[in-house]
Amino acid sequence: MKSFRAVKTFRERVDPELLPGLAFSEEHPPPISLAELAGFRAHAEAPAAAVVDPAVQIRDCAAGRVALRVFTPSGPGPHPAVYWIHGGGMIAGSAELDTAYCAELSARVGAVVVAVDYRLAPEHPYPVPLDDALAGLRWLFAAAGDLNVDPRRIAVAGSSAGGGLAAGLALLNRDQDRLPVAFLYLMYPMLDPTHSSASAREFSSIPTWNRAHSEFAWGCYLGGTEEVPPYAAPALAGDVAGLPPVLIQTAELDLFRDEDIAFAAKLMQAGVPTELHVYPGAYHGFELNCPDSLVGAQSLLDRNRALTRALHGSSVSAFTTPAKGTCS
Template sequence: MNLDPELSALLAGMPAMPPLTTETLGLIRPYAVAPAPEGNREELIVGGSIPLTVLRPEGVRPAQAPCVYWIHGGGMTMGNRYSQIDIPLEWRDRFGAVVVSVDYRLAPEARGTTAVDDCYTALLWIAEHATELGIDPARIIVAGASAGGGLAAGVTLMARDRGTVPIAAQVLIGAMLDHRNSTTSSRQFTGQGVWTREMNAFAWRCLLSDLDGEVSPYVSPALAPDLSALPPTYIDAGSEEVFRDEDVDYATRIWAAGGRADLHLWAGGFHGFDALFPAAALSVAARATRTGWLARLLETEAA
């Protein structure tokens, strides 16, 4: 891989991850579970069984604040609602946003549309309880990384198609959008790495194997035939990752449908680089650019 030199050195210092298989998944999962962040936190159960964490700015309880609805990564098979939570917490601190993060059910125990249905159910709950949460229901931003980026895209498509929650923006970070695993970049990155072609294929098998019928575009958003009427979209990825080409294609199709999308490819970045090594220079640049886009969006809406 043509990695950024600083990221390459940092990655070389990490222990090698074992192959992701049915046998190793149970051993890897505990390491993917992140601890709960400190601060103004509330834990809820919605929809009968879906855990949510609400993270508010410190001090005065907000009213009419923007909301960041965070959907964690982990290949649909691991992680929890605290995974990569430092990313949206930057936006809480910068914009006074209320962050709501969801624990969706994981594959292979939960297959098909279960995860995206969980995320959509939680989105509806957030919109219905906007006053209680102190948020502006017209400023709900759906965001996620990796598998969470794919689920964020699926939830946004659901909300558009069903005419329910008016999503203000979607932020898709290294998003897992296409179960076909057939792009050039999906073939480039095999063997060792943070997220390889083989890992990606395993994760999609966990989610979709043994299911009858066609794959839903809410699960694999690259299948959606129409990407018109979507909210402003921010997409970023590393040049050295499996998801690069499917993310580029998603942005291209939004533009072709007359929509608004900002696309950033970070040369030398591998999958999840800014989550793993947030202090690296490329990560700092990626995070600042993403946050700057949100700042402009929120300032425009407030004007």
């Protein structure tokens, strides 16, 4: 006779070190309505563990109406650069909230980080956020000399919605501007508005970013768009050949898990050098809520090593030591 084991709940599948981080999601759930969105934005805050690295110089710039925050590491240049696109479902988040993250990234990777403050949906639906991201990237390449940046060593990067925008920007740049982007870093990117993957169905009601949150956010971003282009939803891209080398990180217990894995497979099948990590027992935002957990620290170390290898030409460097922190 066959024996059957009960299916574990979401919480039972979470890495025990990451359980404290669930409290933040449970106390501040993402919105599923415009009324909730206003409150969510008003109470948004950086993770409690976030501390700005004092060795990194921070200044604010602008590309026309698009605000940018520039983080410059210590030491002589020219430096490589990481163009950072924040998360928040295309409906929330800001460069201000990502200040500590970007400063830490700048110090650990030894790169100038330029964070773009793109306008948010639903007030500014597609293509406005992507257009803002493109304007900021153009500014970075044009201002490379003034920023002491080597334009041959610039990566585009983002997490969650920012990862989706980064992927869309890479496709748009490939087809239009052809700026020499050297690398693409995507942390659990938001790529597919169809929610047709197994993980999108599996994680429909978890306490972290779930299907209801995602459907609301995609609805805000796409607005009345009838035919969704791949620049808006990169999972729908039929041709991904010609993109720069990519690192994709995602989590086992993430709504976006399967669309991220599928996108990585599509990239590899198109001949794009692709590195993929799926972190066991982890959920959306795990490395932000619990950066000092083993899996959180590992994901940050993997990020640092990949960017260092791509931008400095070495897989091991003094820059790659992960930062310490605590669970929020």
